[in-house]
Amino acid sequence: MSTAITDAPAKKKLSPRRRAQRIRWTQYALLVAFVIAFALGADWGQIQSVFFRSDLVKATLTEGLPNAFKNTLVYTAGAFVLGLLLGTVLALMRLSSVGPYRWISTAWIEFFRGLPAIVVFIAFSLLPLAFEGLVIPYDPYGTVWVALGLVASAYMAETIRAGIQAVPPGQIEAARSLGMPAGVATRKIILPQAFRIITPPLTNEVILLVKDSSLVYVLGLSAAGYELTKYGRDLASSNANLTPLVVAGFCYLVITLPLSYVVRRMEARQKKER
Amino acid sequence: MSSSATHRGAAVVEVTDLHKSFGSNHVLRGLDATIRQGEVVCVIGPSGSGKSTFLRCINLLEQPTSGSIKVGGEEVTDPDCDIDAIRRNMGMVFQQFNLFPHLSVLDNCTVAQTTVLKRGKEEAETKARDNLEKVGLSDKADAYPAQLSGGQQQRVAIARALSMDPKLMLFDEPTSALDPELVGDVLSVMRRLATEGMTMFVVTHEMAFAREVADRVIFMDGGSIVEEGVPSQVIGSPTEERTRVFLQRVLDPTHVDPGAEDEAHAERHRAAAAAAGSTPGVPLDPQR
Ligand SMILES: Nc1ncnc2c1ncn2[C@@H]1O[C@H](COP(=O)(O)OP(=O)(O)OP(=O)(O)O)[C@@H](O)[C@H]1O
Ligand SMILES: [Mg+2]
Numbered sequence: 001m002s003t004a005i006t007d008a009p010a011k012k013k014l015s016p017r018r019r020a021q022r023i024r025w026t027q028y029a030l031l032v033a034f035v036i037a038f039a040l041g042a043d044w045g046q047i048q049s050v051f052f053r054s055d056l057v058k059a060t061l062t063e064g065l066p067n068a069f070k071n072t073l074v075y076t077a078g079a080f081v082l083g084l085l086l087g088t089v090l091a092l093m094r095l096s097s098v099g100p101y102r103w104i105s106t107a108w109i110e111f112f113r114g115l116p117a118i119v120v121f122i123a124f125s126l127l128p129l130a131f132e133g134l135v136i137p138y139d140p141y142g143t144v145w146v147a148l149g150l151v152a153s154a155y156m157a158e159t160i161r162a163g164i165q166a167v168p169p170g171q172i173e174a175a176r177s178l179g180m181p182a183g184v185a186t187r188k189i190i191l192p193q194a195f196r197i198i199t200p201p202l203t204n205e206v207i208l209l210v211k212d213s214s215l216v217y218v219l220g221l222s223a224a225g226y227e228l229t230k231y232g233r234d235l236a237s238s239n240a241n242l243t244p245l246v247v248a249g250f251c252y253l254v255i256t257l258p259l260s261y262v263v264r265r266m267e268a269r270q271k272k273e274r
Numbered sequence: 275m276s277s278s279a280t281h282r283g284a285a286v287v288e289v290t291d292l293h294k295s296f297g298s299n300h301v302l303r304g305l306d307a308t309i310r311q312g313e314v315v316c317v318i319g320p321s322g323s324g325k326s327t328f329l330r331c332i333n334l335l336e337q338p339t340s341g342s343i344k345v346g347g348e349e350v351t352d353p354d355c356d357i358d359a360i361r362r363n364m365g366m367v368f369q370q371f372n373l374f375p376h377l378s379v380l381d382n383c384t385v386a387q388t389t390v391l392k393r394g395k396e397e398a399e400t401k402a403r404d405n406l407e408k409v410g411l412s413d414k415a416d417a418y419p420a421q422l423s424g425g426q427q428q429r430v431a432i433a434r435a436l437s438m439d440p441k442l443m444l445f446d447e448p449t450s451a452l453d454p455e456l457v458g459d460v461l462s463v464m465r466r467l468a469t470e471g472m473t474m475f476v477v478t479h480e481m482a483f484a485r486e487v488a489d490r491v492i493f494m495d496g497g498s499i500v501e502e503g504v505p506s507q508v509i510g511s512p513t514e515e516r517t518r519v520f521l522q523r524v525l526d527p528t529h530v531d532p533g534a535e536d537e538a539h540a541e542r543h544r545a546a547a548a549a550a551g552s553t554p555g556v557p558l559d560p561q562r
Contacts, residue, residue, distance in 0.1 A: 173372065174373075177333055179362030192376045
């Protein structure tokens with residue numbers, strides 16, 4: 001019925017809808033073919049023994065995993081808090097009317113965003129060598145928090161700045177016209193709204209931080225300070241088997257998937273409120 | 275300029291030769307005005323004539339380019355003056371309400387009291403509830419701004435400003451963003467404020483309101499005050515051609531009936547103003 005209007009006898013020409021349907025069926029057929037080929041061709045025993053060896057799963061879970069899991073969480077949480085505080089200061093500096101504050105903050109942000117995180121961590125691992133007697137408290141947490149927090153602060157500063165700028169200018173005008181000094185207006189009116197706006201992107205940054213925390217092994221931590229990646233990797237290489245790494249990877253998903261879900265929920269809600 | 279205004283009390287605001295430019299755009303071109311205690315002064319004029327800018331200069335939301343603005347005898351353009359202290363005595367109501375969306379209605383009315391006036395929580399809440407009652411919204415204290423209609427939000431904004439016990443209220447087109455059926459509630463709150471003796475400076479396009487409530491009307495055009503006087507004169511029988519042209523355009527052009535003040539007419543005038551694409555005017559409030 002789709003060709004009814006054209007008077008050309010285009011018998012062979014399919015209507016766009018029919019063609020789309022045919023393409024869809026072809027895609028399904030291809031997919032099924034691949035799955036069957038993979039299921040028949042793969043060596044399932046081999047795959048299981050390399051990736052999911054049950055005795056190794058058990059060993060990984062019981063040995064140091066709870067500690068590594070805890071370390072990943074503690075590293076991330078501390079770096080997040082530090083990054084948030086520092087990021088807020090940097091964002092306010094970036095929006096300051098005092099030129100040098102803006103320059104310092106911009107330089108800081110561009111510097112730490114431009115460097116690979118691992119370079120920052122390597123630098124931190126060398127600091128105690130370069131500055132003799134330098135001790136960062138709460139070893140190993142202190143060092144990790146500072147290193148990871150510095151990197152986080154640069155990313156968060158940009159997010160927070162965007163959030164502050166997304167608060168309508170009428171809000172600061174209303175606050176100031178009530179006689180609030182700029183500082184009070186910022187604390188009571190602007191920042192609470194800015195943080196509400198940026199909760200989803202900030203949560204995304206937590207997810208990135210969770211993953212970036214896997215790089216802190218370059219700081220040369222002792223076994224008690226291992227996080228998930230270092231722990232899983234050591235165990236994997238000592239056993240010449242990937243199972244521990246798979247278990248560690250699964251732990252990351254346990255942390256990050258719920259966070260992504262929460263972000264999606266929050267974004268959907270914000271869209272509805274707008 | 276006519277000097278037929280009633281001189282009821284001391285000058286609350288004295289503006290002398292006020293100029294304001296945005297870059298090369300010379301928006302205010304030498305304004306002189308006085309608002310006295312207990313007076314309601316309405317400012318009318320076409321869109322872009324500088325009404326909002328004038329109002330915003332008074333509490334220094336805009337920095338004047340030159341000229342003098344004295345509020346309660348203090349020169350607000352003086353860098354040594356404590357502008358926050360002056361703003362505390364001056365309520366401001368915006369066209370877009372500008373309620374704090376993250377705070378409940380009650381907290382909107384208490385946040386400045388507790389942080390700026392250092393009032394205790396209880397005292398601030400009592401004051402806030404009194405003012406919410408005054409604007410007819412005592413049942414909405416725990417609601418959030420997003421849950422209220424525009425008219426309700428604007429009345430909360432008035433209650434929020436009143437909670438600071440201001441000596442002067444500035445209104446910048448407080449009903450222009452409202453659906454027509456919500457305008458009346460806000461205007462009656464303002465009318466009542468005027469009756470109670472509040473000094474008000476109102477930019478508005480509500481001619482019926484200006485006529486009824488204002489002690490004095492200022493007509494602005496092109497950044498200057500073209501005509502000023504009691505409403506019956508400025509709105510009723512303007513002497514300046516520009517005022518006449520403006521009023522004709524704002525009041526129903528097909529229905530020239532300048533004496534009408536009933537709500538039905540006000541409604542029509544609003545519709546006409548909206549249809550003409552004119553921007554809403556900021557109402558001027560007379561000072562006590
Ligand atoms: N912040 C600003 N920056 C640059 N120009 C501005 C600014 N605010 C106002 N103006 C300009 O000043 C002029 C007067 O604006 P103003 O808002 O005071 O007019 P108005 O009489 O209140 O008009 P309306 O009835 O549309 O509200 C306009 O030409 C406007 O473009
Ligand atoms: Mg305006």
